[in-house]
Amino acid sequence: MPKTSKTSRGKKKQIITIVVVVLLLALAAGAGVLLQWLQHRSTNGSKGTVTTSGIPGSNDGSQNALTQNNLPQSVKDAQGTAAQSDYDQSNKQIAASLATSRSNDEKFELYIQQAVNYENQQKWDDALNSYKQAESLKQTSGLYESMGRVAEAKGDKTAALGYYKKAVPLVPTADPLHDFYVNQLQSKITGLGG
Amino acid sequence: MKLALLMVAMAATFLVGYAKTADAWPVYGRGQFYGYFKNIRDFWGDSVWHTNGPAENAVPTTITSADQFITFTLDKLSHGVGTQDGIGASFIIQTMIGSARDYPPTAAQIADWEARVRYADAQGLITWNQMVSYQLNSYYQGPCSGYNCDQKPGDANPNDDAFYDIGTTNVASAIVFRNSGGGVAYMIRHLCANPIGTISPLTPSPTYNLTGTSTVSDTTVIPGQTITFTHRLTNSGPDNAPNVRYTVYDQSGAAKASGGPFTLGATTNTVNTNNFKIPAGSLPGTKFCQYVHFTPQNQLGGSGDSAQACATVIADFDLTPTVTPSTGSAQQNDSISFTYTVYNPGPTPSTLTTCKIVGNNHTSGYTPLPQQDADRNSDPGYTPPSTICPTNFLEGTTTTVATETVDVGNAAPGSRICRSLVLNPKDQNGGFRASAEACVVIAKTPYVHFQGNDVWAGGGFAAVNPACNASSKITTSAHALKDGSVAGGGVEYAAYALSKITNFGSAGRAIINPAAPTGKMLTFSNVTSANLGFYGAPQHCINDYVATYSGTPVTGQPTTIDVNQGTGTYQINGAHTFHGDVPNGSQQIWLVNGDVTIDGDIKYSDSYNSVGDMPSLVIIAMGNVFVKDNVKQMDGLFITRGTFNTCSNAPSGNLSINDCNNQLVVNGSVIAGSLTLLRTYGADGNDDSVRKNPAEIFNFSPEMYLKSALNGSNPSTLRTVDEKDLPPRY
Numbered sequence: 007m008p009k010t011s012k013t014s015r016g017k018k019k020q021i022i023t024i025v026v027v028v029l030l031l032a033l034a035a036g037a038g039v040l041l042q043w044l045q046h047r048s049t050n051g052s053k054g055t056v057t058t059s060g061i062p063g064s065n066d067g068s069q070n071a072l073t074q075n076n077l078p079q080s081v082k083d084a085q086g087t088a089a090q091s092d093y094d095q096s097n098k099q100i101a102a103s104l105a106t107s108r109s110n111d112e113k114f115e116l117y118i119q120q121a122v123n124y125e126n127q128q129k130w131d132d133a134l135n136s137y138k139q140a141e142s143l144k145q146t147s148g149l150y151e152s153m154g155r156v157a158e159a160k161g162d163k164t165a166a167l168g169y170y171k172k173a174v175p176l177v178p179t180a181d182p183l184h185d186f187y188v189n190q191l192q193s194k195i196t197g198l199g200g
Numbered sequence: 201m202k203l204a205l206l207m208v209a210m211a212a213t214f215l216v217g218y219a220k221t222a223d224a225w226p227v228y229g230r231g232q233f234y235g236y237f238k239n240i241r242d243f244w245g246d247s248v249w250h251t252n253g254p255a256e257n258a259v260p261t262t263i264t265s266a267d268q269f270i271t272f273t274l275d276k277l278s279h280g281v282g283t284q285d286g287i288g289a290s291f292i293i294q295t296m297i298g299s300a301r302d303y304p305p306t307a308a309q310i311a312d313w314e315a316r317v318r319y320a321d322a323q324g325l326i327t328w329n330q331m332v333s334y335q336l337n338s339y340y341q342g343p344c345s346g347y348n349c350d351q352k353p354g355d356a357n358p359n360d361d362a363f364y365d366i367g368t369t370n371v372a373s374a375i376v377f378r379n380s381g382g383g384v385a386y387m388i389r390h391l392c393a394n395p396i397g398t399i400s401p402l403t404p405s406p407t408y409n410l411t412g413t414s415t416v417s418d419t420t421v422i423p424g425q426t427i428t429f430t431h432r433l434t435n436s437g438p439d440n441a442p443n444v445r446y447t448v449y450d451q452s453g454a455a456k457a458s459g460g461p462f463t464l465g466a467t468t469n470t471v472n473t474n475n476f477k478i479p480a481g482s483l484p485g486t487k488f489c490q491y492v493h494f495t496p497q498n499q500l501g502g503s504g505d506s507a508q509a510c511a512t513v514i515a516d517f518d519l520t521p522t523v524t525p526s527t528g529s530a531q532q533n534d535s536i537s538f539t540y541t542v543y544n545p546g547p548t549p550s551t552l553t554t555c556k557i558v559g560n561n562h563t564s565g566y567t568p569l570p571q572q573d574a575d576r577n578s579d580p581g582y583t584p585p586s587t588i589c590p591t592n593f594l595e596g597t598t599t600t601v602a603t604e605t606v607d608v609g610n611a612a613p614g615s616r617i618c619r620s621l622v623l624n625p626k627d628q629n630g631g632f633r634a635s636a637e638a639c640v641v642i643a644k645t646p647y648v649h650f651q652g653n654d655v656w657a658g659g660g661f662a663a664v665n666p667a668c669n670a671s672s673k674i675t676t677s678a679h680a681l682k683d684g685s686v687a688g689g690g691v692e693y694a695a696y697a698l699s700k701i702t703n704f705g706s707a708g709r710a711i712i713n714p715a716a717p718t719g720k721m722l723t724f725s726n727v728t729s730a731n732l733g734f735y736g737a738p739q740h741c742i743n744d745y746v747a748t749y750s751g752t753p754v755t756g757q758p759t760t761i762d763v764n765q766g767t768g769t770y771q772i773n774g775a776h777t778f779h780g781d782v783p784n785g786s787q788q789i790w791l792v793n794g795d796v797t798i799d800g801d802i803k804y805s806d807s808y809n810s811v812g813d814m815p816s817l818v819i820i821a822m823g824n825v826f827v828k829d830n831v832k833q834m835d836g837l838f839i840t841r842g843t844f845n846t847c848s849n850a851p852s853g854n855l856s857i858n859d860c861n862n863q864l865v866v867n868g869s870v871i872a873g874s875l876t877l878l879r880t881y882g883a884d885g886n887d888d889s890v891r892k893n894p895a896e897i898f899n900f901s902p903e904m905y906l907k908s909a910l911n912g913s914n915p916s917t918l919r920t921v922d923e924k925d926l927p928p929r930y
Contacts, residue, residue: 027206034210076335076365082398086383089327089376118333118369125331125371148370155371181366182233182245182339186392 080107081115084123093123114143121152130160147176151191158198167198233351235341235360236291237303242362244348245339247392248288249276258393259375264328266321269375270314277304282359284340288393291338291361296377296386298401312404318500319405320377323442325385327376332387334370334397338363363399372396379403405499406439410464412446412492412506421488421511422547423595426477429509430470431492437466444494448472451489451508476511481594484515484551484628515628517550519543519593521571521621521635529643530608530617532884532891533682536640540587540602540621546595548628555589555601556622558582558634564614564856568637575632576620611642613884614857644857644883645677646895647710650691653869653900658698658726659740660873661841668741671727673699678712678719679883679891686710686719687883687892694722698740701725710892742871745820745839749791763788763802763817775823778802782835784813787907795823796840797848804835804867804903816907817868825872829860829879835867837904844870846896847878855880863894867901 077085080103088096100120107113121136137153154169170191177187233241249258263269277289281304293305293313302309320326341360344352352358372389374396379385380403387397410433417428431448435441445460457472476488489510497504519542526537540557544550556575559582569576578584587602606617618639626633657672674697678688690705701723705711711719752771762780767787776792779800784807790796796819804815817836819825825840826848838844847860855878863881882893 027209030206030210031213034212034214038214076367077333077369077397081333082384085332085397086378089330089332089378089384090382091327091330115333115369118371122331122333122371146368148366148368152371178367180243182243182362182364183337186246 078109078112078115080112081119084116084119088119088123088126091126093127096123110143114140117143118149118152121156125152125156125159128159130156134160145172145176147173147178147187147191149173150176151187154194163198167195167200170195170198171200232364233362235358235362236295237287237301238355238358238360240341240355240358240360241351242341242344242348242358242360243351244342244344245362245364246284246342247394248284248291248338248340248361249393250284251392257390259388259390261329261373261390263375266318266326270317274310277310284342284359287359287361288340292388292393292395295395295399296402297404315405315499316402317377320402322496322501323380323403325378325380325403327378329390330374330376331371332374332376332384332397334372334374334387334389335366335368336363336397336399337366337370338395338399370396377402406442407437407499408439408441408464408466409436409498410434410441410444410494410496410504411436412494412504413468414491414506414509416490416509416511419511420514421478422514422516423478423480423482423549424547426475427488427511428473428475429490431472431490431506432468432470433464433492433494434468435464435466439499440465441496443496446471446492446494448474448490448492451487451510456490478511478513481549482513483549483592484513486513487511488513513548515551516548517544517546517593517595518627519550519553519623519633520545521555521623521633523619523621523635523638525619525638525640527640529641531644531679532608532610532613532642533888534608536606536608536617538604538606538619538638539600540604540619540635541598541600542593542621542623543598544593544595549595550593551625551628552590552592554624555587555591556624557584557587557602557604558620558622559584560618560620560637561611562616562618562639564612564616564858566616566618566639568616568618568639569620569634571636572634573626573631574634575624576622576634606640608640608642610886612857613642613644615642616640617642644880644891645679645688646877646880646883647678647687647892648676648689648875648877648896648898649894650898651900652692653904654694654696654722655691655704656696656740657701658696659742661746662741662744663746664841664873667739669698669739671699673697673701674704675700675702676704676877678703678705678710680712681888681891683888685888685892686712687888688712688719689894690719691722694724697725697727699725700727745818745871746791746822746841749789749820752789752791754793760799761790778819779831781805782815782817784808784815786815786817788816789818789820791820791822793822795826795842796821796838797826797828798831798834799828801831801833802835803833811906814903814907816903827864829862831864832862833865833867835901835903837869837871838866839871841873843874843876844872845876845878850878857884860895863897865897865899867899867903869900869904870898 084096084099087099097120100116104113104116107116117136117140121133124133124136133156134153137149137156140149150169150173154166154173157166157169174188174191177184181187233243235242247258251258263272273289273292276285279285286304290304293310294301297309297313297316299309338361341358341362343357349356372391374387374389376384377386384398385400385402386395389396413432413434415430421427433444433446441464443461444464447458448456450456456474459471471492478488487510489508491508492506493503495503522541524539530536558576559578561579585602585604589601593599611617616639618637620637621635622632624632655674657674658670659668660670662668674695676689678686681687688703688705688710690710692708695701695704695706703711705719706722709719749769749771752769754771754773757770757772760777763778763782764780765786769789771791773793775794777797777799779798779802781803782788784805802817808814819836819838821840824842825838825844827846828849829847846864850860857880859880860878861880864879877896879895881895883891885891
C-alpha cells in the first residue's frame with residue numbers, strides 16, 4: 007500500500023506539475039498576445055476601433071489614421087510643417103530634433119526629411135549633403151534612389167548611376183513591390199547608360 | 201535545471217504568442233498584406249493604378265485642382281469593380297473618407313469624398329506636387345502566381361488593395377492632403393497612385409448653405425427720396441461657413457460695397473446697409489436695384505446671388521400747360537408769337553407726354569377758354585408748329601415745348617387769334633389738359649392828321665392858368681407797316697409843345713422811331729435838345745376869346761341850335777347843342793357858358809361867289825365841346841376851355857371797331873384845353889396804304905386865313921391864326 011500510495015502520490019505530483027507547466031506556458035503565450043495587443047492599441051491610439059461597418063467620424067480628419075507609418079513623431083511634425091510649404095520652419099524643427107535626438111534611426115529619418123525639404127526647394131547640393139548624413143547612419147535602397155534622383159537633378163549622371171546601382175541590392179526582398187522597385191531602378195540605370 | 205527549462209519554455213511560448221499575433225491586428229480592419237476589401241493575405245503587389253513604366257506617372261503631375269483630381273479618380277473608378285483602376289479608385293475614395301468597405305463605393309461615399317476633397321482644396325489644404333518621405337505604402341493585389349497563390353488560397357484573383365509597412369523610408373513625389381489641424385492626412389504618390397505615409401481621412405467638409413436676401417426700405421420712390429438697401433446672408437447650417445465674401449452690386453453691375461472673408465455661423469447676418477438717394481429727374485418706371493453676390497454658396501464652393509431688391513420711381517405729377525403770347529394785341533400785318541410751356545411741380549417727372557397745339561381764330565367779343573381737363577381741336581387748315589413732345593417733363597421745371605410766329609395778315613380788327621396747348625396725360629392718372637386759351641386781339645391805333653397849319657400844345661388859357669406855362673404834351677399813336685412806312689398821327693407843318701411830343705410826326709410824316717429824323721423835322725419841344733429842342737416858348741397864352749365876347753348880351757336860345765341862320769353874335773347860358781349848315785355869308789359867333797354838344801354835321805357851303813359869301817362860325821364853349829359819333833364834318837372855329845371830345849357818346853372802357861367808327865373832318869381850327877380823340881375809323885384794311893387813313897382830320901382851311909375870328913382888320917381883332925417867329929425869321 008505504501009508503495010502504491012507512494013507511486014500514486016508521485017503520479018499525482020507529476021500530473022499537477024504538467025498542468026502547472028502547461029498553464030504557465032499558456033499564460034506566457036497569452037502574455038505575448040496581450041503585449042502585442044497592447045502595442046497595437048498604443049500605436050493605433052485609443053480613438054476608436056475600426057470595424058467593417060464604418061469608422062466613427064471626426065472633425066479634423068486626424069482620427070482613424072493608418073498609424074503603422076512608423077516615422078518618428080519629430081519627423082511627422084517636420085513633415086506636417088513642410089506640407090504647408092514652410093520648408094524653412096520644417097528645417098528648424100529638424101535641426102532642433104537632431105540636436106536632442108540620441109537615436110540614430112530617428113536622426114536617419116530627420117536627415118531624410120531635411121533632404122526632402124531641400125529637394126522641394128531645389129537646393130540640390132543641400133539635399134545631397136543631407137542624404138549623405140543619412141547614409142552615414144544607414145544605407146537603404148530608398149536612400150540611394152533618392153541620392154540618385156538628386157544627382158540626376160544636378161546633372162551628375164555618373165553619380166546618379168552609382169547611387170541607383172547601390173540601391174538595387176538593397177531593395178527588401180520582403181517588399182511586395184520588390185520586383186516593381188527593382189525594375190524601376192534597372193530602367194533608370196539603363197536610361198543612364200549603365 | 202527544471203525551473204530553467206520551464207522559464208525557457210515560457211519565454212518561448214510568450215514570443216510565439218507575441219509573434220503569431222503580430223499581423224493579426226488590423227489596419228482599417230486588416231493586417232499588413234491583407235487586402236482592404238477581401239482580407240486576403242498577399243505578398244505580391246503592383247501600383248494601385250496601372251502605369252506603363254517609370255516614364256509615366258499613374259497620377260499626372262498636371263493635376264492641380266480638386267476638380268481635376270476628382271474627375272481623374274472617377275474616370276478610374278468608371279473602369280469597373282473588376283479592374284485595377286476601379287479597385288484603386290475605390291481604395292483611395294474610401295480611405296480618404298475612412299468609410300466602410302462597400303465595394304464599389306456608394307454614391308453617398310463618393311459624394312462625401314468629393315466634398316472633402318473640394319473642401320480641402322478650398323481651404324488650401326492640398327499641395328499638388330511635393331517630395332515627401334514615407335514608410336507606409338499600399339499596393340494593388342492582382343492575380344496570384346507561384347508562391348503568391350499559396351497566400352491567397354481560394355481566390356487567385358482578389359482584385360484588392362493592401363497596406364504594408366516597408367520598414368524603411370522612401371522619398372517620392374506625391375499629392376499631399378493636410379487636415380484642418382495642419383498635419384499630413386493623406387498622400388498619393390504620383391508614380392503609382394499608391395496612398396503612402398500617414399493615410400487618414402480628410403477633414404470632413406462642413407455642411408452649410410448660404411442664401412442672400414436683399415431688401416429696400418421703399419419699393420416705390422420719387423426723385424430726391426433716400427432709401428436704404430439692406431443685404432443679409434443666411435447660413436442654414438448646420439456648420440459655420442468659412443471664408444465668406446460678398447459684394448453688393450447695383451442694377452448696372454457696378455460694385456457698391458464688398459466684405460469678407462469672415463466666418464458666418466448658422467444664422468442670418470446683415471452684411472451691408474447703404475443709403476441711396478433717388479437722383480433728380482429719374483423718370484417714372486426707372487428701377488434702382490441692388491443685390492448681394494456671395495461666395496461660397498455651400499461647402500462645395502460656388503457662389504450665389506440674392507434676388508434684386510428694387511425701388512421703382514412712380515409717377516406723381518400734375519402738368520400745367522401755358523401759352524404766352526408776345527403781346528395782348530396786335531395790328532394787321534404784325535408778326536406775333538406764342539410760346540408754349542409746361543410746368544411740372546412734381547414731385548416726379550411726367551410719364552411720356554404728348555403735346556398738341558391748337559389754333560383758333562375768333563370774332564370780336566370772344567371770351568378765351570380757361571384751363572380745362574379736356575381735348576381741343578384746331579380750326580381747319582391750321583398747321584401747328586413742331587414740338588419737342590412726346591417727352592418727359594422734369595419735376596420742378598418749366599419746359600418750353602414750342603414757339604410759334606404768326607403773321608396777323610388782314611385779320612379783322614376786333615377778331616382774336618387764339619392758341620391752346622393740350623397735354624396728354626395731364627397727370628399720373630392720364631387724360632387731357634388744355635391750357636388757358638391765349639388770345640391776341642387784333643386791334644388798331646386810329647390816327648389824327650392836322651393839315652394846312654401847325655399844332656401847338658402848351659400855354660393854355662390865361663383865365664384858366666395865368667402863367668400860361670402848362671407843360672402840355674402831344675401824344676398820339678404810330679405803327680410800323682410791313683412796307684417800311686409808318687402810319688400815325690402827325691401835322692403837315694410844325695408841331696410845338698412845351699412838354700414832350702411822342703409819336704406825333706411833323707412835316708407831313710408820321711414817326712415811330714424817336715432816334716430817326718423822319719417824322720420830326722419840324723418838331724419843336726422844350727423838353728429835349730435832341731432835335732430842334734427848346735425852341736418852344738416858355739409860356740404862351742391863347743387868345744382870350746371869352747373875354748372878347750363876354751360883353752355880348754345873354755340871350756335865350758333853344759338848347760339845340762341849328763346854325764343854318766344868319767349873322768349874329770350870341771352869348772348863351774347852359775349847355776347847348778349845335779348842328780346844321782352855315783349859309784353863305786353868315787357870320788356867327790356863339791359864346792356858350794356851358795358845354796357844347798355837336799350832334800350833327802356843321803358844314804359850310806362849298807360854293808362862293810365872292811369872299812363875302814364865305815361863312816364864319818365861331819363857337820366858344822366855357823365848358824367842353826362834345827362831338828357825337830355820327831358827326832362826320834365840322835366847319836368853323838371851335839374853342840373850349842375844357843376838352844374837345846370827338847366821340848362824346850362813346851361807351852365807357854375800350855372802344856371796339858363798332859364804336860365811333862366814322863371819320864371826323866374838322867375844316868377850320870380847334871382851340872381847346874385838351875383834345876380827346878376817340879374816333880376809330882381807319883388804320884385797317886387790306887393794304888398798308890389804307891391802313892394810314894386817319895380817324896380825325898383837322899384841316900386848317902383857307903377860310904381861316906380869310907375870315908378872322910372877329911371878322912375885323914384892326915390890330916385888336918382876335919385872329920384865328922396864331923403865329924410865332926422862329927429862326928430863320930421870315
